[in-house]
Amino acid sequence: MTTQMKRSIPSELNNVTEWIDDMRKWPNIMYGDIFNYLISSKAVDGAEMKNFKSLQSYNYFQSGNVDKVLHNILSDGRMYLKADVRASQTVSRVNEAYVICSMDGTVEQGWCTCMAGQGLSCSHVGAVLWKVEHAVRNNMTGASCTDDNAMWNRGTKRNIEPRSLSNIVFTKPKQGENLLEDFNVNAPGVRDTPMYCSSQELRTAVEQSPLLPLFKLKGTTINKSFVSKPAVKENIPKDHGEHDSxxxxxxxxxxxxxxxxxxxxxxxxxxxxxxxxxxxxxxxxxxxxxxxxxxxxxxxxxxxxxxxxxxxxxxxxxxxxxxxxxxxxxxxxxxxxxxxxxxxxxxxxxxxxxxxxxxxxxxxxxxxxxxxxxxxxxxxxxxxxxxxxxxxxxxxxxxxxxxxxxxxxxxxxxxxxxxxxxxxxxxxxxxxxxxxxxxxxxxxxxxxxxxxxxxxxxxxxxxxxxxxxxxxxxxxxxxxxxxx
Incomplete structure (x- = not known):
C-alpha cells in the first residue's frame, strides 16, 4: 500500500536531495493565496469550496498534527514545501504532504501520499498551507525571525493512540522526566466517539447500543438527558452559498x-x-x-x-x-x-x-x-x-x-x-x-x-x-x- 501511495508523488520530487528547516525563507502565503488555490484546483470549484472545511485541514493544523515544515528552493525561485501530517482515522500513520509555490505566496500545486492526494487539495496539503499562513500572519518568518520563533516549526506530531483508562497510568512526573518514553504503543486503541448532529440521531444510536439499559435508569442524569426534549430549538445553519447582492x-x-x-x-x-x-x-x-x-x-x-x-x-x-x-x-x-x-x-x-x-x-x-x-x-x-x-x-x-x-x-x-x-x-x-x-x-x-x-x-x-x-x-x- 505504501508503494502504491508513493507513486502519487511527482517524479521531480525524487531529484530533491536536501530539505532545509529555516522559517526565515518561507514564502509569503496568506489567506487569499490558500483561497485562490482551492477554488482553482481541478478537484474543487467555487461552488464546492466549503468541502475543505469538512476535510478538517485547519483543524489538523490547530490540533498539532502537522510536523516540521521543510523546504527546498528551486533554481527558478519557486519553493517546495514538505511536512508529515498525522492521519485522522489512523493516528499511528502519517501522510507526506508537498506543496510547490512561488515566493510571493502563490500556490501552484499540492500532492499527498493519502488516498485523496491525487485530488491535489486534500486536508493534509491544506494543513501545511495553514501552518505557513499562521507563521506569516504572526510575523514569524523573514529575516527578523528569532530562534524562539524558529523552534515553533518543530511539530507536535507524536506516535500516540487513544486507549482505555485501564491502560493509562496517572502519575506525577518528576522534574526532567520524559513521559512519552514510557508510552506503551502496543496498547489497544479505542474507536473514535461519533458526533451526532441532532438529538434524534443520538436517540437512534443509543437505542441500538448495548448501553441502552444504562440510559433507562430512572432518576439519573443520563436518563433525564435521554428522555427530555431539547432545551433549545435545533437550528442547523443553512449552507452559505452564492448570491448576487x-x-x-x-x-x-x-x-x-x-x-x-x-x-x-x-x-x-x-x-x-x-x-x-x-x-x-x-x-x-x-x-x-x-x-x-x-x-x-x-x-x-x-x-x-x-x-x-x-x-x-x-x-x-x-x-x-x-x-x-x-x-x-x-x-x-x-x-x-x-x-x-x-x-x-x-x-x-x-x-x-x-x-x-x-x-x-x-x-x-x-x-x-x-x-x-x-x-x-x-x-x-x-x-x-x-x-x-x-x-x-x-x-x-x-x-x-x-x-x-x-x-x-x-x-x-x-x-x-x-x-x-x-x-x-x-x-x-x-x-x-x-x-x-x-x-x-x-x-x-x-x-x-x-x-x-x-x-x-x-x-x-x-x-x-x-x-x-x-x-x-x-x-x-x-x-x-x-x-x-
Whole structure:
C-alpha cells in the first residue's frame, strides 16, 4: 500500500536531495493565496469550496498534527514545501504532504501520499498551507525571525493512540522526566466517539447500543438527558452559498459594513500606516479580505481556469530597493505609500511601489536574467515578457501579458486616483527602461465589473464563513483601524 501511495508523488520530487528547516525563507502565503488555490484546483470549484472545511485541514493544523515544515528552493525561485501530517482515522500513520509555490505566496500545486492526494487539495496539503499562513500572519518568518520563533516549526506530531483508562497510568512526573518514553504503543486503541448532529440521531444510536439499559435508569442524569426534549430549538445553519447582492444576505451585508466599508479618512490612515507594506501586519490584514491589483489576474474568467501569479523573488525585491535609491539620487521625487483601498469599490485595493513627482504612479519590475536573455533588449524581443516593441518601434505593455502587469497597473491607477504611470524595468544602474502606461478607462470599467461579480458571488461568502468559524482572524492593529 505504501508503494502504491508513493507513486502519487511527482517524479521531480525524487531529484530533491536536501530539505532545509529555516522559517526565515518561507514564502509569503496568506489567506487569499490558500483561497485562490482551492477554488482553482481541478478537484474543487467555487461552488464546492466549503468541502475543505469538512476535510478538517485547519483543524489538523490547530490540533498539532502537522510536523516540521521543510523546504527546498528551486533554481527558478519557486519553493517546495514538505511536512508529515498525522492521519485522522489512523493516528499511528502519517501522510507526506508537498506543496510547490512561488515566493510571493502563490500556490501552484499540492500532492499527498493519502488516498485523496491525487485530488491535489486534500486536508493534509491544506494543513501545511495553514501552518505557513499562521507563521506569516504572526510575523514569524523573514529575516527578523528569532530562534524562539524558529523552534515553533518543530511539530507536535507524536506516535500516540487513544486507549482505555485501564491502560493509562496517572502519575506525577518528576522534574526532567520524559513521559512519552514510557508510552506503551502496543496498547489497544479505542474507536473514535461519533458526533451526532441532532438529538434524534443520538436517540437512534443509543437505542441500538448495548448501553441502552444504562440510559433507562430512572432518576439519573443520563436518563433525564435521554428522555427530555431539547432545551433549545435545533437550528442547523443553512449552507452559505452564492448570491448576487448584499440585500439577499444579512451575514454578508453585516460583514461588508463592518470590515470593508471605509471613508476617506480611514483610507488615508491605511496609506500612511502601511508604508512598510509586507512588513506590516495591518497591510496583510487589509489585503486578505479584498481583491488586490496584484492578485486580480489570478481571478478566473471561466471556472476552473488555472491561476498564474506574478513571480516575485528575493532578486525582485532587492531590485526594487536599488531602483528607488537610484531614482532618489538622480533627482526624482519618489514618495512611498502603503495600501490604497478604492473609495468607490471598498473590496478592491492596491499597493503601489511609489508615487513619482506627486502625480505619476511608479511601478518597478526587476526580472531575473536567464540563459535565454542577459540584456533588456533580448528580454523584450523574446516575445514572452509582458513588454514588447510595437510596429512603430516603441516599447509598450501587453494588455494580455502572462504576468498580468497591465491589469495590475490599471487597477492600481484606479485605486490611487492617478491617471499616469511610469513602468520601470530594472536590471542594474547601467541598464533600465522607463515605459509610459496610459490609463485605460474602458478596460478598467469592464474588469472592475467582472471582479465585483466574482467577489460578491464567489469570494465574500467564503470569507464570511471563515471569520465566523474563527479560521480567519485579524490583528489588533486592524481591529483598531476598523474600530472593531
Amino acid at each position: 448584499l440585500s439577499s444576505c444579512q451575514r454578508c451585508s453585516s460583514f461588508y459594513s463592518k470590515y470593508l466599508t471605509v471613508d476617506l479618512a480611514r483610507i488615508i490612515k491605511l496609506q500612511t500606516d502601511t508604508i512598510t507594506q509586507s512588513k506590516s501586519v495591518l497591510w496583510k490584514d487589509a489585503r486578505k479580505i479584498r481583491i488586490t491589483a496584484s492578485s486580480a489576474s489570478k481571478v478566473p474568467i471561466k471556472k476552473l481556469q488555472t491561476f498564474v501569479g506574478n513571480k516575485f523573488t528575493k532578486h525582485g525585491q532587492e531590485g526594487e530597493i536599488a531602483a528607488k535609491e537610484y531614482l532618489l539620487t538622480n533627482g526624482y521625487h519618489v514618495v512611498e505609500k502603503g495600501t490604497y483601498v478604492s473609495l468607490e469599490e471598498n473590496w478592491l485595493s492596491a499597493s503601489p511601489d511609489g508615487i513619482l513627482n506627486d502625480d505619476t504612479l511608479l511601478e518597478i519590475k526587476s526580472p531575473v536574467p536567464s540563459v535565454k536573455w542577459t540584456t533588456l533588449n533580448e528580454l523584450f524581443t523574446g516575445q514572452k515578457y509582458d513588454v514588447h516593441m510595437n510596429n512603430n518601434g516603441i516599447l509598450v505593455l501587453k494588455v494580455k501579458g502572462n504576468r498580468g502587469f497591465f491589469m495590475q497597473i490599471q487597477l492600481t491607477m484606479f485605486c490611487t486616483g492617478l491617471r499616469k504611470c511610469k513602468l520601470l524595468i530594472w536590471l542594474n544602474p547601467d541598464e533600465f527602461q522607463f515605459i509610459e502606461v496610459p490609463y485605460d478607462e474602458q478596460y478598467v470599467r469592464e474588469h472592475v465589473a467582472r471582479l465585483r461579480t466574482f467577489y460578491f458571488k464567489k469570494m465574500m461568502n467564503i470569507i464570511v464563513d471563515e471569520i465566523e468559524d474563527d479560521r480567519l482572524v485579524f490583528s489588533k492593529a486592524f481591529k483598531k483601524c476598523m474600530r472593531l
